[in-house]
Amino acid sequence: MPVPVSQMWTVASYVIGQRLRRNRRYPLVLMLEPLFRCNLACAGCGKIQYPAHVLKRQLSVEECLKAVDECGAPMVSIPGGEPLLHDGMPELVRELVKRRKYIYLCTNAILLQEKLEAGWFKPSKYLSFSVHMDGLEDNHDFAVCREGTYQKAITGIRSAVEQGFRVTTNTTLFDGADPNAVRGFFDEMMDVGVEGMMVSPGYAYDKAPDQTGFLQRRATNELFQMILSNRKKGWQFNQSPLFLEFLMGKRDFECTPWGNPTFNMFGWQKPCYLLQEGYVDSFKELIETTEWDRYGVASGNPKCQNCMVHCGYEPTAVDYTFSGFQGIWANIKAMAFNTYANPKAAKRLDEEKAKPHGPMHHLVQLGFGVDVKSDGTREVVRREKDEAAA
Numbered sequence: 603m604p605v606p607v608s609q610m611w612t613v614a615s616y617v618i619g620q621r622l623r624r625n626r627r628y629p630l631v632l633m634l635e636p637l638f639r640c641n642l643a644c645a646g647c648g649k650i651q652y653p654a655h656v657l658k659r660q661l662s663v664e665e666c667l668k669a670v671d672e673c674g675a676p677m678v679s680i681p682g683g684e685p686l687l688h689d690g691m692p693e694l695v696r697e698l699v700k701r702r703k704y705i706y707l708c709t710n711a712i713l714l715q716e717k718l719e720a721g722w723f724k725p726s727k728y729l730s731f732s733v734h735m736d737g738l739e740d741n742h743d744f745a746v747c748r749e750g751t752y753q754k755a756i757t758g759i760r761s762a763v764e765q766g767f768r769v770t771t772n773t774t775l776f777d778g779a780d781p782n783a784v785r786g787f788f789d790e791m792m793d794v795g796v797e798g799m800m801v802s803p804g805y806a807y808d809k810a811p812d813q814t815g816f817l818q819r820r821a822t823n824e825l826f827q828m829i830l831s832n833r834k835k836g837w838q839f840n841q842s843p844l845f846l847e848f849l850m851g852k853r854d855f856e857c858t859p860w861g862n863p864t865f866n867m868f869g870w871q872k873p874c875y876l877l878q879e880g881y882v883d884s885f886k887e888l889i890e891t892t893e894w895d896r897y898g899v900a901s902g903n904p905k906c907q908n909c910m911v912h913c914g915y916e917p918t919a920v921d922y923t924f925s926g927f928q929g930i931w932a933n934i935k936a937m938a939f940n941t942y943a944n945p946k947a948a949k950r951l952d953e954e955k956a957k958p959h960g961p962m963h964h965l966v967q968l969g970f971g972v973d974v975k976s977d978g979t980r981e982v983v984r985r986e987k988d989e990a991a992a
């Protein structure tokens with residue numbers, strides 16, 4: 603079971619309650635960013651680009667809890683930055699558990715084992731570590747720009763699983779991702795013992811230094827079709843199955859940015875986790891003063907045209923599930939027939955084995971190259987300086 607029954611029940615009763623009250627714009631997951639500083643410097647990260655005086659600051663536990671109470675969402679995701687760098691994190695988690703909030707503590711897991719040994723957290727059905735993993739070892743270490751990070755994260759995950767914590771992974775896929783390697787990564791994560799996995803395409807943040815590697819809409823559908831069709835039975839996803847169908851191009855959704863409202867040291871962020879078009883002081887103000895019609899694909903807003911990110915569309919998928927018989931039936935079908943047999947996707951997946959992918963492909967500019975052998979396997983080789991420069 604990828605999500606505990608109690609969590610499913612909490613979410614289902616909350617969403618049904620909102621619909622019965624005809625509340626169209628309700629929060630599902632609060633994105634609470636207590637700090638932006640991090641112990642990594644990933645190329646695609648839009649958070650760590652803030653100036654030093656911002657990176658030094660952090661929200662207090664009281665400020666975090668005030669936002670949680672004000673928002674009222676049943677789930678709280680704590681991204682960053684790296685939340686394990688915040689010394690108030692044990693207290694914040696304890697308080698959120700008391701409030702019966704389902705917590706996704708997003709971490710790169712570099713400090714996870716250390717903090718578990720220090721007794722920062724106790725296992726709870728309300729607490730899940732959501733570990734940032736960008737694929738198998740070579741891909742992950744390249745994406746986070748530091749060798750050894752994957753192994754450190756695996757050690758942290760194993761340690762947390764052994765101690766009875768809930769552990770999930772969150773993976774952002776970029777242009778050039780190798781669908782076969784991603785499938786191999788899913789196998790590996792399930793072997794390590796995670797409860798479920800989350801996947802999403804990346805979004806081209808204005809602040810991210812690398813603006814070239816983000817997926818466009820059609821390419822996103824094609825990539826996810828290869829990855830998520832012919833699904834293995836053992837794979838578990840900690841996501842709405844209808845959101846995964848959306849990524850595969852099987853259904854069309856509009857985003858519901860108010861579903862994952864964002865609070866950080868600047869206030870409540872308009873309109874969503876990805877765009878920064880101003881801040882307001884209260885959640886009520888966010889809902890009432892944001893011009894929501896200016897966002898989403900149908901609005902024609904160029905910033906939204908290629909966005910398929912989970913924080914915009916997962917709440918849509920959940921809301922659709924409880925919109926009536928059609929949504930419930932679609933969800934039941936997606937859970938019962940979850941292998942998505944697709945011979946064409948299998949063929950394309952096979953063809954992908956012969957192509958250079960992801961970090962290996964890009965490594966050429968750093969003085970490395972990739973040799974594709976006759977059997978389709980790839981080997982990274984160091985080029986001579988002159989050859990690399992040519």
Ligand code: SF4
Pocket residue numbers: 640641642643644646647648649650682683684710734746
């Ligand atoms: S681990 Fe997350 S917050 Fe830290 S630099 Fe990487 S993407 Fe940014």
Ligand code: SF4
Pocket residue numbers: 857858859873874875876877897898899905906907909910911913914915
């Ligand atoms: S489409 Fe994406 S970027 Fe645009 S409002 Fe929705 S979540 Fe934000």
